[in-house]
Amino acid sequence: MTEPLISIRHISKRFPGVVALQDMSFDVTRGECHAVMGENGAGKSTLMKILSGVQPDFEGELVLRGQAIRFADTRAAEAAGISMIHQELNLVEGLSAAANVFLGREKRTRFGFLDDREMERATAILLEQLECQIPPQTLVGTLRVGDQQLVEIAKALSLETEILIMDEPTSALTESEVARLYRVLAKLRERGVTILYISHKMEEVFRLADRITVLRDGQFVRTLDKSNTTAKQIAHLMVGREIESIELGAKRQIGDVVLETRGLSLPWSGHARQWRLQDISFQLRRGEVLGIAGLMGAGRTELLECLFGCSPESPTGDILLRGELVRFQHPAEAKAAGLALVTEDRKRLGLFSHFSVGRNISLCHLSEMAAGGVFVNGETERIQCEAAVAKLRVKTAGLDSAITSLSGGNQQKTIIGRWLLTEPSVLLLDDPTRGVDVGAKAEIYRLIHDLCRDGIAAIVTSSELPELLILCDRILVLCEGRLTGEFTRDQFTEQAIMEAATQRTPHLHN
Numbered sequence: 001m002t003e004p005l006i007s008i009r010h011i012s013k014r015f016p017g018v019v020a021l022q023d024m025s026f027d028v029t030r031g032e033c034h035a036v037m038g039e040n041g042a043g044k045s046t047l048m049k050i051l052s053g054v055q056p057d058f059e060g061e062l063v064l065r066g067q068a069i070r071f072a073d074t075r076a077a078e079a080a081g082i083s084m085i086h087q088e089l090n091l092v093e094g095l096s097a098a099a100n101v102f103l104g105r106e107k108r109t110r111f112g113f114l115d116d117r118e119m120e121r122a123t124a125i126l127l128e129q130l131e132c133q134i135p136p137q138t139l140v141g142t143l144r145v146g147d148q149q150l151v152e153i154a155k156a157l158s159l160e161t162e163i164l165i166m167d168e169p170t171s172a173l174t175e176s177e178v179a180r181l182y183r184v185l186a187k188l189r190e191r192g193v194t195i196l197y198i199s200h201k202m203e204e205v206f207r208l209a210d211r212i213t214v215l216r217d218g219q220f221v222r223t224l225d226k227s228n229t230t231a232k233q234i235a236h237l238m239v240g241r242e243i244e245s246i247e248l249g250a251k252r253q254i255g256d257v258v259l260e261t262r263g264l265s266l267p268w269s270g271h272a273r274q275w276r277l278q279d280i281s282f283q284l285r286r287g288e289v290l291g292i293a294g295l296m297g298a299g300r301t302e303l304l305e306c307l308f309g310c311s312p313e314s315p316t317g318d319i320l321l322r323g324e325l326v327r328f329q330h331p332a333e334a335k336a337a338g339l340a341l342v343t344e345d346r347k348r349l350g351l352f353s354h355f356s357v358g359r360n361i362s363l364c365h366l367s368e369m370a371a372g373g374v375f376v377n378g379e380t381e382r383i384q385c386e387a388a389v390a391k392l393r394v395k396t397a398g399l400d401s402a403i404t405s406l407s408g409g410n411q412q413k414t415i416i417g418r419w420l421l422t423e424p425s426v427l428l429l430d431d432p433t434r435g436v437d438v439g440a441k442a443e444i445y446r447l448i449h450d451l452c453r454d455g456i457a458a459i460v461t462s463s464e465l466p467e468l469l470i471l472c473d474r475i476l477v478l479c480e481g482r483l484t485g486e487f488t489r490d491q492f493t494e495q496a497i498m499e500a501a502t503q504r505t506p507h508l509h510n
């Protein structure tokens with residue numbers, strides 16, 4: 001037996017009201033890709049934060065290369081060769097990609113000034129290894145989540161990391177970017193880098209990992225060799241029960257047209273392509289779940305933003321709501337007209353990080369409860385929030401907990417809960433199950449299905465195509481801002497949709 005690279009020994013971590021980890025022990029072998037799986041709130045991120053020095057305060061012992069070790073901070077962990085790519089990206093939005101890569105260890109000229117040129121040069125090389133096209137001077141805040149993540153990976157690469165911890169790295173990426181990340185990971189493994197990989201995606205875990213450790217409720221359940229287990233067994237170990245397999249589309253009554261776009265286009269100032277979206281026409285009917293498929297950058301998020309009145313520029317063309325022309329200048333107007341948007345990037349747009357869980361849920365609803373001269377009724381608010389938390393099984397110590405104390409997946413569920421309280425007639429969901437565990441995914445699908453069966457209409461985007469196939473009545477495909485395909489349920493195949501998502505000339509089926 002070779003000595004383990006990392007031994008986690010009897011580690012426990014408590015937060016007020018929550019036991020995040022309880023007497024956790026397992027080993028990581030040098031050079032392996034070790035996946036860590038478990039439901040939202042199982043303790044995966046907490047454990048990795050301990051390993052990477054983010055969380056210096058814990059009980060138990062961490063043994064690295066045979067020596068007991070305790071990191072005071074991330075710097076100490078990085079010096080020992082451990083870097084972590086966080087679930088909630090950890091970049092300074094007002095700085096360039098290069099400045100972020102070298103944050104805290106800036107390169108200087110021999111006169112002591114910041115050597116931007118050198119940092120940009122080095123960053124450009126790293127980004128190129130990651131097949132990332134952005135110039136190193138680009139402000140990180142202007143990048144989409146997918147590119148921001150590549151900047152974080154570039155940062156870890158620049159530290160010549162020996163142990164790379166990745167917390168749901170593909171949750172913000174689409175197929176082509178995921179393929180690119182897999183290539184990068186393969187290169188790192190050739191160099192002997194050990195990878196600890198958190199993911200909710202079975203397919204990816206089975207592709208990448210040598211071994212899989214399952215956690216449940218802060219406890220170690222089992223470590224399995226990939227070759228000796230199945231996705232079904234892992235899912236079962238994760239949730240401790242069978243998960244129902246669901247087939248939801250085609251069981252809904254589809255009614256009248258609620259929302260329609262005619263020739264909707266979104267300009268793209270100063271960009272060679274000129275249009276983020278071009279000539280998009282479609283209809284959405286009551287009771288319908290309409291999927292929007294497409295690769296990263298195809299315009300999925302932009303389309304939802306146009307509909308919700310929060311696009312980066314004003315769209316041209318028409319949007320009709322129940323037959324009436326509308327032009328929302330602000331999300332508040334869209335909301336008042338009965339629309340709701342669950343956003344993709346919860347850190348930037350979705351959450352109010354200084355508010356409690358309860359406030360984050362009731363936020364959109366407050367103005368309604370307070371409208372018409374009625375003051376905010378604390379009791380009503382509490383009852384409704386509790387219902388939302390229970391319905392989505394948000395794991396929290398209570399409504400008064402800080403939203404930032406929730407695990408990533410539970411934050412996402414909180415946002416969904418918030419919008420459901422506004423009782424929208426059109427629900428727009430941008431990658432709603434990103435980072436959500438298998439059990440909770442099924443709950444969210446069920447919820448969307450139930451809402452649409454009761455007469456609302458939904459538009460859903462997803463970076464996981466199989467998810468759209470389960471959920472939707474119809475799927476539109478975007479490629480480079482244009483509609484390149486439309487599929488009804490009987491025409492759904494992954495291959496046909498992927499073909500439409502990668503073709504450049506518009507070609508409609510019906």
Ligand SMILES: Nc1ncnc2c1ncn2[C@@H]1O[C@H](COP(=O)(O)OP(=O)(O)OP(=O)(O)O)[C@@H](O)[C@H]1O
Nearest residue numbers: 015020040041042043044045046405406407408409
């Ligand atoms: N800073 C904190 N303060 C209070 N509680 C916390 C804090 N960080 C984590 N927790 C709690 O610890 C538990 C484990 O959280 P953790 O983030 O490790 O889960 P996770 O397995 O990564 O889940 P997910 O899949 O949703 O990301 C959760 O109940 C969470 O609410």
Ligand SMILES: [Mg+2]
Nearest residue numbers: 045087407408
């Ligand atoms: Mg997590």
